[in-house]
Amino acid sequence: MEINQLKTVILDQREEIELQLKTSIKRDVDLVKIKKYLSHPNILIISGVRRCGKSTLAAMALEGENFAHINFDDNELLNFKDQDFNKLMQAFYEIYGSDVEYFIFDEIQNIPGWELFAAKLRRTKKVIITGSNANLLSMELSTHLTGRHIDYYLMPFSFAEYLRYQGVNYKPNDIFVTKKKAQINQHLNQYIKLGGFPEVYKFGDVMAENIFDDIINKDVLIRKQIKYKAEFKKIAAYLLANYSQEFTYSKLKNVFDIKNVQTLKNYIEYLRESYLIFILERFSYKLKQQIIAPKKIYAIDNALLGKTSAEFSDNIGKKIENIVFLELMRREARDGEKKTIFYFQDHAGREVDFVVKNGKKVAKLIQVAYSLAQIKTKERELASLLIASEQLTCDNLCIVTMEEEGNEEIDGKKIKIISLSQFLLDVE
Known part of the structure; x- marks a missing residue:
C-alpha cells in the first residue's frame, strides 16, 4: 500500500474516533490503572465482543497524550500485508511526529505476521491492541511475548x-x-x-x-x-x-x-x-x-x-x-x-x-x-x-x-x- 493511502485511512478513522470520544460516557473502568498497564515492554490487550467500545476506551485512557491509531477492520485495508507495517509507521510519524509514544491497533490480528511487528514495537513504544478474539490474540502473542502482555476484558x-x-x-x-x-x-x-x-x-x-x-x-x-x-x-x-x-x-x-x-x-x-x-x-x-x-x-x-x-x-x-x-x-x-x-x-x-x-x-x-x-x-x-x-x-x-x-x-x-x-x- 502507498503511504498517502494509509495516511488518508488514518485521518478518516481519527475523525471517527474523535467523534466517538465527544459522545462517549464514562465507563465503570479505572482508566488510571489501565494506563499503568502500559509500562513498556508490556502490550495491553483490550478484548471483548464487537461494538462494545474497546477502541473508545483505549482512546479515553490516553486522553491528553499524543497517540496514533488505526483500525484494520476497514475495507480500505483489505490489501494491507505484513510488509506494509514499515510504511504504516512512516505514515504515523509524518502525521503525529517522530516522538509519538502511544499506539492503538484495532483488530490487528487480521494481518498475518502482526505479532512480530508488535513484539518489536513494544520495546520502545507503548502499545494497546484491541480485538474481538482474546484467545487468538493471547495465543499468538504468547509465542513471541512470554509474560509481556496484559489482558483486559470489556463488555457492553x-x-x-x-x-x-x-x-x-x-x-x-x-x-x-x-x-x-x-x-x-x-x-x-x-x-x-x-x-x-x-x-x-x-x-x-x-x-x-x-x-x-x-x-x-x-x-x-x-x-x-x-x-x-x-x-x-x-x-x-x-x-x-x-x-x-x-x-x-x-x-x-x-x-x-x-x-x-x-x-x-x-x-x-x-x-x-x-x-x-x-x-x-x-x-x-x-x-x-x-x-x-x-x-x-x-x-x-x-x-x-x-x-x-x-x-x-x-x-x-x-x-x-x-x-x-x-x-x-x-x-x-x-x-x-x-x-x-x-x-x-x-x-x-x-x-x-x-x-x-x-x-x-x-x-x-x-x-x-x-x-x-x-x-x-x-x-x-x-x-x-x-x-x-x-x-x-x-x-x-x-x-x-x-x-x-x-x-x-x-x-x-x-x-x-x-x-x-x-x-x-x-x-x-
Missing part, C-alpha cells in the same frame, strides 16, 4: 452505564425514593430488552442484527474457514434462542444431525471465543462430573437474544437471569477477582442459578426469579437455595427478583430478597 454497557448514557443522574439511595425508583425501573425495562450496545439504542433491532452478522461472518466463518456456513448460523441462532437453559452436546448433535460431536464442540467453542456466548458449568466437587454434566448457555447481551418467544413472565425471567449472569461476569472482569461462576442442580433437579466460588470456597448463592408472588414459586426457590446451602456450606443466600425486596429466615438461615435494580446498581 452495564445498567449503571446505560443510565449514564441516557442522562439519568442518580445516587445509591435514589432507588428507595418512590419517584426516582419509578424512573429507574422504567429505564430498567428498556435495558432488559435493549441490552448494552449503544448503537442499538440509536438504530434499533436492525443494529443488533448487524452486530450478530458481523460476529458470525468476520469473527468465525471467515477466520475459522467454516465450510457449512448456513448450518453454523442455524446453530448460533438456536443457542441464542435457548439462552439461560441447559444443553448437552449429544442432544444438540441430534437436533442438527451432525455426525461428529467434536465438530459441534468446535463450533460452540468458536462462538465462545468470539464472545457471542458463555458456557456455564454445573457445580461439582468432582471434575469428571462437572465435565459430563449438562451445561448452560448465556448470551453476551440481551439485544442479541432470540426474539421469537412471546413476552411472558417466564421469558422475561430468563432475560433477567441473563442480565444477572452478565453483571457477575462484568464485576469479575472489572475488579480483577479470581471468582468462578457455576450453576447448581441436585439429583432431584432442584436448581440454583448461580454459585459464586472464590478460590476453594463457595462465597455466594444467587437465585433469579421474575416474581415470588405465587406461593409455589417462592417455596421452590427457597427450598433449592436451602438445599444448596447445606451441600455447599454457604450461608450467603440471595434471590434477585424484578421488583420484590425483603428478607426471609428459615431454620436459622437468612435469605436476602433484592430487586434487579438493587443488584445491578450494587445497592443491597
